[in-house]
Amino acid sequence: MIVLWLLLALPVAGGVVAAMIPSPRAVLLLCVIGALAEVVLAALVVPAALDAPVFAGGRQLMLDALSAYHLGLVVVVFAFSSVFALRYFGPLVQDGTFSRGTARRFGAAWFGFLASMVMVLLANNVGLLWVAMETTTLASALLVCLEFDPPSVKASWTYMMICSVGIALALLGTFLLCGEARNVTTGTESPFLWTDLVRAAPRMRPGGVKLAFLFLLVGYGTKAGLAPMHTWLPDAHGQAPTPVSAVLSGVLLNCAMYAISRFVPVVDAVTGGDGWASTLLVPFGLVSILVAVAFIAHERDLKRLLAYCSIEHTGIIALALGLGAMPAALFHTLGHSIAKMVAFFSVGFLARQHGTRDSQAISGMLRVSPLAGMGLLLAVLALAGAPPFSLFMSELWVAIEGVEQGHTAVVVAFLLGVAVIAVVLLRPVLGMVWRPVAKGGRAAGLGWIDWLLVAAPLAVLGLLGLWMPALLTDALNKAAAILRGG
């Protein structure tokens, strides 16, 4: 269908145009318009894709329920972050720090980043999936070192090096899997197309496929920030400009988890559903949660704090996939993306108003900056798994599914980890609220757009914790059915 091509062509064209526009403000506006147009395009095709897969380009591109669900999330988070970028970089345009060159670089890389993530979700060819995933690394590495100051360059370097090497292992995994598939595919089946891989899976040799999945998990797991391959993540997410951090944490990690989850049904079909994949996913998930506990407790920089929190939530999603709680994993993905996005927006505003990101140095947060302070407090509460936010429901869902499957010990460890994280995550934030106001806080100059950016997503999160629209339940079930190999 033509819309799939348009979904790719629009951001590519946007990137080219953005690289040629002379005015920084126009570049930022173009990013907003482009991202909103992408939302409209996605809205045209997502409902159809939820019912039946949509193909294009000789089945090289595909949008099915699973990728449609993620696509919806990507375009919405991107649209919000583009508006935030306009608000965030706007003042910098006026004082000249956000120069013409920076703006062009930002516009091109921002659209390139969007295009590559959409490509990850649209690729039916697992080779193309890899190519797109590596492209996301390159585009986002450029965004991380946008200001070209030494710490951000160093963070960008570490990010690119570790992720490129990690993803090279995923390429080996892809080749191993396709090599296995080549021995059994017949006729018009192609060993590179995911749809054919799933169909041919029962005929493949388990040994070869397991080896391939190991490399895929470690490779894409590096990108997803699963411990112990997470070392690049806090630096990259902490040093990137805040709108970029929001997208990195909010949806890029999802895309990497999506890539891993695509291969789960293939492995399950090969191994006859003996749960081999989950014996790998569960430990990775638990270790990520535990590692996050250790680091969150000692972190003062708010952005790095949120970055470690992302490792925790990626861990929860991996754990949910491992426990077979597919709809819960997807629902948690949604909650985490939205909450993390709002948390980064709020930190962006706060840091601007207080002149620092150090949680020990900020005081009287709600007094000095009511909107950003309240936004951060509520977003962190949501991330800590407090009711009524949807993350509470999805974590509960994972726990219930886990107990029903008989993994009580795993669930206990999971709940303990989440509880400790809730405490260590809230402690610095509550400190910023209760500490008496010190001098130096600049009064807020935030407009209605900023209120919309922070309040609207939080309202949705709260609502989703109390009431599930039938549309969302339907989408979750259809996407989960694909993960179960249905």
Next chain:
Amino acid sequence: MSLDADLLLLLVIGIDLFIGSTSRLGARIRACALQGLVLAALPLAIQGTGVLAEGERIVHTVLAVGATLILKAVVIPIFLLRAMRRSGVRREADPEHSLHLSLLLCGVLVGLSFWIGAVMLPPQAGSSPLGVPAGLATMLIGLFLTISGRTELTQVIGYMVLENGVFVIGQRLLGEFPLVVELGVLLDVLVAVMLMAILVVFTNRQHEQGADVAAETVGGGAP
């Protein structure tokens, strides 16, 4: 003209060992270029040069071979050599281990690859038995360079070597890749290496200016 795949794969391993045993970055980059050249010739050797006479596959083969040749043997090495000159770092700075030890380790990695290759992926009839061991050895030595490299350029070279190794294994397993995948991967590697090279030059300039990259305090940098 006939190309012997086994000979080419042995050459790949030889180049790995050379890269592991020299500390001159220029020599490493040139060796990497040579490895790119060998890699470009590999599909011709595996499928036989006769493939060039077949009408429909000629476009595919010429494009794949040509792109590998131009990017891996010419463009990327030239870019890396330029980055080396501009950053002013020409040698691996005081290596943690002597070059003899490094060479010995690389030798062990090669041996290990032959063993793993024999256990995990037994050679199939009609394909070179060296494919998987050569690829694995290249991957492992690339990883070794990336991890142990003290200069950024060595890490980039290690990444290139790792990528070459993955390609050798892929070639052995799949024969040929779909064109979009092959070209896409090549393009990604090109852009990745270019970006890395830019950051290398930038970082080393910063070092020269005496800026302390590590001195970043909490709450510093951009808000």
